[in-house]
Amino acid sequence: MKKNADIISFDPRVILLGFSLCVFAFGFTMKSWAASSIDRPVVVELFTSQGCNSCPPAEKFLNKLAERDDVIALEFHVDYWDYIGWKDPFASPEYTKRQRSYAGPLSMRYIYTPQMVINGRRHEVGSREMSVEVAIDEEKNLSFEALPVLHLNHGENDVNIRVQSNGVNANALYDIILVSYDARHETKVTRGENRGRTLISSNIVRDMRVVDRWTGDDMEFNIPVHELSGDGGCAVLLQERGGGPILAAAMLPLS
DSSP states (O other), X not given: OOSSOEEOOSSSSOOBOOOOOOOOOOOOOOOOOOOOTTTSOEEEEEEEOTTOTTSHHHHHHHHHHTTOTTEEEEXXXXXXXXXXXXXXXXXXXXXXXXXXXXXXXXXXXXXXESEEEETTTEEEETTOHHHHHHHHHHHHHOOOSOOOEEEEEEOSSEEEEEEEOTTOOOOSOEEEEXXXXXXXXXXXXOSSTTTTOEEEEEEEEEEEEEEEEEOSSOEEEEEEGGGOOOSSEEEEEEEETTTOOEEEEXXXXXX
């Protein structure tokens, strides 16, 4: 059951979602792109739980990814492990919903922990470091004729978000998603499968919401800092609606 990842079933530890195949239609012609890896960081989302005994190695790996400039590492705590004996203080049904949204587009038969989703385009078991590193490199090596770019700047009382379209015409529905996160937490687990362990996590997501829609034009708007829930900072993702690919992303540490 727990060799590399924990699968959740209808007991409710496996949530079968059926076979579903979705072909990503970017509408962008493959061509050389000169932006640096920092201009186009790769988004790695770890879906995890403090109640899952297979998750600590993946969280440790995410701690390393969070130190890189070419990666936006985000830790989403799901709630479907909470009944086993330890209620994860960072878990939210919204993050479980986000994980489920990837099932169809990524042709997943079920959702599981620890799972890493890379740029909304592929997924790997979060503790398989080599496989995740290969996926990150493959995303970095993809090139397109043009892609939008996100810019974040911190003012005195707000965060400025600017979308530079680069002439890309949106051929699908895209969300601008604001994610707030805590920089670091140490949690002593006293019950459940990780009883007696101290778990160290980075970039734990505390809030996630769609702040606007992108239709292909240049955009600029501000978000008041007091609306950000986490103490670490925020990230903004430009993502095709319904668990599709992430076209652009940026992160802004505030601590």
